[in-house]
Amino acid sequence: MTEIHNPHLYVLMVFDGGYLFVPQDDVHSVEIIADVQITRTDMGAVGWFFGHGLESQVFCLAYDLSLLVDVPENHEYFILLKSEEQPLGITCQEVENINFKQRHLYPQKLPKAMKTLESPITHLLIYQDKVACVCSGTALIKHLSSIVSPFSSASKPIKTETKTEND
Amino acid sequence: MTEEVAKNSRAWLLDFGRGLQAAVGHHEMWQVLISPVLFEVPCTLTYCSEVLVFQDRILPVLDMSNLLEGEKTIPVTSSVVGIAIYQDEPTHPIHYAGLHLATRPQSIYVSDNQACDLPAHQPDWEPLALSCFFHKGRTIPIIELAYLFSEEFNTKMLQIKK
Numbered sequence: 001m002t003e004i005h006n007p008h009l010y011v012l013m014v015f016d017g018g019y020l021f022v023p024q025d026d027v028h029s030v031e032i033i034a035d036v037q038i039t040r041t042d043m044g045a046v047g048w049f050f051g052h053g054l055e056s057q058v059f060c061l062a063y064d065l066s067l068l069v070d071v072p073e074n075h076e077y078f079i080l081l082k083s084e085e086q087p088l089g090i091t092c093q094e095v096e097n098i099n100f101k102q103r104h105l106y107p108q109k110l111p112k113a114m115k116t117l118e119s120p121i122t123h124l125l126i127y128q129d130k131v132a133c134v135c136s137g138t139a140l141i142k143h144l145s146s147i148v149s150p151f152s153s154a155s156k157p158i159k160t161e162t163k164t165e166n167d
Numbered sequence: 168m169t170e171e172v173a174k175n176s177r178a179w180l181l182d183f184g185r186g187l188q189a190a191v192g193h194h195e196m197w198q199v200l201i202s203p204v205l206f207e208v209p210c211t212l213t214y215c216s217e218v219l220v221f222q223d224r225i226l227p228v229l230d231m232s233n234l235l236e237g238e239k240t241i242p243v244t245s246s247v248v249g250i251a252i253y254q255d256e257p258t259h260p261i262h263y264a265g266l267h268l269a270t271r272p273q274s275i276y277v278s279d280n281q282a283c284d285l286p287a288h289q290p291d292w293e294p295l296a297l298s299c300f301f302h303k304g305r306t307i308p309i310i311e312l313a314y315l316f317s318e319e320f321n322t323k324m325l326q327i328k329k
Contacts, residue, residue, distance in 0.1 A: 111227035119210035131206035
């Protein structure tokens with residue numbers, strides 16, 4: 001069966017009261033934190049998720065996208081981001097599917113003056129009287145890879161799923 | 168005898184706190200917002216880490232004192248933000264951006280005979296200043312807003328941070 005690609009579909013993650021949107025195409029599934037086996041890993045993950053026949057590390061981020069080593073009590077969900085090797089989980093307080101077109105939401109490019117080489121954020125968006133960030137799953141995994149590596153010299157870089165125009 | 172002042176052009180004198188002052192053209196300051204709601208954007212440079220929503224646009228808000236002195240000097244609780252406008256090129260669309268200010272901008276007149284060089288002790292202004300003028304015993308740089316908010320300046324700052 002062919003997957004239907006809708007560029008307007010995003011997954012909203014809420015953490016620390018901040019909003020982060022990731023394209024739905026980049027998300028494997030949404031799960032509940034109760035299904036995570038909480039065990040800190042060398043790479044800074046808060047635990048493992050064994051589901052869909054895969055082993056996935058689950059990470060916890062603060063709104064400034066820095067790594068948290070403990071899961072805040074209000075993080076009840078996590079999303080599994082698609083990646084080349086194994087999906088990768090990121091916890092959040094709330095999660096919701098949002099259709100930008102239906103909700104009349106228009107992402108605006110991150111201002112040039114705010115860009116940094118390590119930032120996964122490409123766009124900003126006005127959502128519910130706040131400014132939300134938008135980033136791709138690939139960029140988020142790359143960002144995670146850059147911040148988790150100091151945790152262990154033995155840690156492997158996380159491979160991101162690369163897309164070609166033919167995909 | 169009263170000194171005759173040639174009132175050639177109007178400008179806005181901007182106070183960034185810590186004695187940092189600069190000017191922009193009178194047409195380059197669109198509005199002043201008192202205590203606007205600011206949003207922090209993760210993974211940005213410290214001098215430009217906030218945005219505000221202005222007429223359905225998300226605008227960056229730049230902190231000059233942080234850029235030039237590396238410290239945040241303006242209290243967040245009673246912030247004044249000037250909405251500046253600029254164009255990359257004369258034929259290009261107008262862009263809006265915010266500047267943190269310590270006080271409301273002051274409207275002043277500037278004449279050609281006030282023009283002066285940027286003092287050697289203010290080298291940080293050099294890349295940002297179009298020119299300078301002497302005003303009330305101080306040298307005031309005129310900021311090139313298009314450059315300040317450009318990709319080129321951002322890239323330069325990222326290289327310095329490395």
